[in-house]
Amino acid sequence: GSVERLTVDHADGQVDVDAGLLLDSLLELVRNALKFGVETTRVRVSMRCAQDAAPLIEVTDDGPGIPPEHLER
Structure with a gap:
């Protein structure tokens, strides 16, 4: 059977960004999480979306994390 490995939660909100760059960035983060997990x-x-703040987008996983020697990059 299929295992759900990706979940997307969202709140209502609007952000003025370059949609292509945002999508590329999110896809890269998701690919890395799946590749190295x-x-x-x-x-x-x-x-x-907080009432007085800009929207916050997070990509999280339960994988091993980034080795300390690569955190500065």
Whole structure:
């Protein structure tokens, strides 16, 4: 059977951004999370909108994380 590995949560909101660049960035983050995680790694993309703040977009996973020597990049 199929296993759900990607979940997208969103809030209502609007952001003035270059849609192509945003999509490319999100896809790269999701690809990396799936590539460097194990087969059961789950990835979540979420967007939250605070009343007085810009929307926050997060890509999180339950994989091993970025090795400390690569965090500065």
